[in-house]
């Protein structure tokens with residue numbers, strides 16, 4: 456009987472525990488043995504769960520609490536977690552190879568078995584009927600329907616393996632702390648940072664939806680995109696209160712990074728909340744943005760008020776507001792929008808009375824005015840701004856037309872006031 460074998464069915468008990476989990480996170484940073492260690496996306500990508508070193512589970516957006524090990528003794532700290540594809544169940548993995556299944560089947564573990572190196576990652580199969588444990592030496596241990604993808608055990612590595620992911624098409628991609636990438640079992644190698652000096656070690660790898668690219672994420676929130684993975688922004692150069700320890704992909708190629716304090720950094724992805732409300736606050740800049748949460752920044756408008764945007768574009772927006780003011784144009788507007796805010800807009804714009812179908816499914820262009828589906832708006836990613844008094848012919852529109860591109864913002868044709876990093 457393995458102590459690592461915990462099966463907890465989601466149901467009435469899980470529902471009752473949800474409130475506890477949420478209460479426990481409010482305003483309390485994670486740290487020490489309970490530091491944040493893994494972030495996993497909810498099915499559908501409209502939320503995420505944070506897993507801590509003691510096996511705690513904290514849920515945001517559409518992520519549903521499925522159970523935790525909080526308060527129960529662990530033989531080794533929890534090091535990684537994975538959502539079961541399709542089902543929303545969750546597996547956690549301990550450094551000793553123990554696997555803890557919550558609302559998901561248990562397929563086996565390395566708990567109580569000798570390991571040459573600690574486990575660093577658990578990677579589900581596409582079917583959700585198995586998983587692979589990966590060791591710091593690149594050893595792989597496969598359970599359920601996970602095929603043997605090969606292994607690096609016995610290979611001399613320049614740096615330990617820190618994370619792994621199973622790309623679309625199969626195989627396994629392993630990332631090492633020095634930025635090395637190892638493609639096993641037919642996974643496509645698209646490049647690596649191996650041999651390049653890094654400011655901080657790599658801690659996570661995220662695959663692209665196509666299987667033809669990936670993103671490496673460093674402890675400092677620096678990102679390195681390979682293949683078809685689009686650059687999602689980077690935190691390199693920002694002062695972080697806690698190192699980035701994991702990252703995961705949401706809808707499309709948005710990425711959530713997790714700080715060890717439970718802070719979440721939403722990179723080209725909607726922000727659903729985090730364990731810390733005030734994180735990573737840098738010194739007040741002369742011209743720049745103030746970071747107000749782990750994901751968002753505030754740029755002050757010259758005539759009062761402010762614009763909240765993604766931390767990745769906060770400084771450039773602040774510089775743009777200052778430049779416009781120097782040119783005699785006072786800009787302000789509305790940037791980041793919460794997921795709840797987007798849902799409210801869909802209720803208002805996409806048909807009366809609002810139904811689940813009009814809110815979540817209806818084509819954006821069928822809404823008046825066109826309104827992106829919840830979880831997909833550039834406003835939710837903090838990468839779009841609706842400027843006030845900015846119709847064609849206004850001082851605002853004229854100034855932005857001549858200058859916004861310099862600051863990385865582009866107009867959405869047909870919506871004079873809407874400017875974003877992609878023009879969408």
Ligand SMILES: [Zn+2]
Pocket residue numbers: 834839840841872873874
């Ligand atoms: Zn807009």
